[in-house]
Amino acid sequence: MKVVQRVLFFLALLLFTACKKEIKKQDYVLKGGVFGTTYKITYLNASKNYQKSLDSLFLIINNSVSTYIPTSDISKVNKGEENIIIDDIFAEVFKKSKKIHKETNGFFDPTVGNLVNAYGFGPKKEKVNLTNQEIDSSMQFVGLDKVVLKNGAIVKENPQVYLDFNSIAKGFGIDIVSRFFDAKQINSYLIEIGGEIRAKGLKNNSEPWVIKLVNPVKADDNDGFKVINLSDKSMATSGNYRKFRITEDGKKYVHTINPKTGLATESNLLSASVIAASDCADVDAYATAFMAMGLEKTKEFLEKHPEIKVILIYADTDGSLLEFSTY
Template sequence: MTKKIFFIASLLLFFITACKQEKKVNKTKLQGLVFGTTYHITYLDNVDYQKSIDSLFYIVNKSLSTYIPTSDISKINKGDSTVVIDDLFLEVFQKSKRIYKETDGYFDPTVCNLVNAWGFGYKREKKDLDTLQVNELMKQVGLDKVSLKGRNIQKQFKDACLDFNSIAKGYGIDVVGRFLESKNVTNYLVEIGGEIRAKGKNSRGAYWKVAIDDPNADGTRSVSRFIDLNNQSMASSGNYRKFRVGKNGQKYVHTINPKTGFATESNLLSATVYGEVDCADVDAYATAFMAMGLEKSKEFLNKYPRIKAVLLYADKDGKIAEFSN
């Protein structure tokens, strides 16, 4: 009898242990520095893809980084019309063309020279531009003035330059996400500098939960709300941290308005955009919204309901208010 009880107890222990082992999920976490910021990648698989992902970061930089003098985009910006663009550059260029049209030109990578002149680009010039200087640089602005002939970029103005920094980080996330999917990894979260692409669920079987920051200008961090990402990408943009004060005491923000050429704030404090689209797309939309301001952004969201957003702005009393769709 004692042996029988012992056998049953042992069998029960075996089944309990087996069930626990079945519920155990293999999770891999990778982190480091890339694109001038940090990255965190979590996926449900026990294979370490670090070397492959490092290689992907390398080819994205080689194609699209304005901070690398030998990259394809840097050569093109210097006037080399013989550069044969790769598939990555081609996709980003074509996405930019589409989003340029969708946002009525509020997303425009050709503000490159203005971004540099105002002190927020790779040249860090930090000028306090007057209207005449802005108007002169505005002649080069307009993605419709840049075209593709075969695999060569054609510029209407030879000194015009492209800056994909407001879409390339999101695109880099997409490249990593697509790679993981090619390895049959269906549950992952890729985050670079606060931009995110999430697929499937986390190790607890729940959708990936991410935070939206409050627009704190004093450098502190606090959370406005949390969002569950259900096979979605998310990107945020705000001028409350990235700004400088000129010699004249004027505040200049990093979002350059492609319509005016000036580095002045709209009435939006921050824009967090998410949806079942590529991270490159929401990255670009978030930048466009900061230039558009609240009302034009709301009009856009009404026209494109698949895109969701949380827009934080200052109301007439100076208090932080929120719009979401």
């Protein structure tokens, strides 16, 4: 009887092992909408569709730092509610913002939120044509030095300071997905949310991921402006070719607010693509800062930070497109 039991056990073990071996790995492409934009996530040689897991991650991020959700932690902070204990997501985004704010000498500043709203590019969509006096009035609430993290809560120097992490949150969302895939030992993926990208490994085990840069003059051109290879790096592109508005009198306002002046006017940069091995949140924030800096100040910054690579597109005086690239 004991021999029969051992045989049955051995057969059961073989069957279980065979079933495990039969689990086929495949490539997945997930598409959808999040953070007010679209995403496309491709990951290769995986055993499971992680759509539900990613939806849960996106929900957690939104509930923490989305200004478009009235009940999110950042919305509560912006309303002036006190003693809001923030989660790890908010804390990491805030600390990254502080670091890059300091590095860029204030050209990256999430406290321009009131001006973003006033110009019509935030959740309030006020679309006010601000006077110089109104801009000056709003500028007293701009400056990330006016906000600190103390005992797990955000403390503002003035209740009217308004935080807006939209210029770093998409990149951070990509980082969260990337960390999730790394934990699942997925070694090849391309994560794209609203044009920001994180690529790891190789496509088809031999070729790097191919990325098309948007033409800042012909944003609907599917052929793109330039094609680059990307592997084990993050890339973010910022530009004013999609988010802008023109008033009845012909004045153009762009979504990149200069935190030094409070103005929503174009610099001489049409687009800034930033590429680095660092987190996507970092390159997302740098791209925004460079658009506010303009071409020459960005070049000066890059001399001190050679680890950051860029493709900068700007217009010559005759309107022709020119490129400055370190990648």
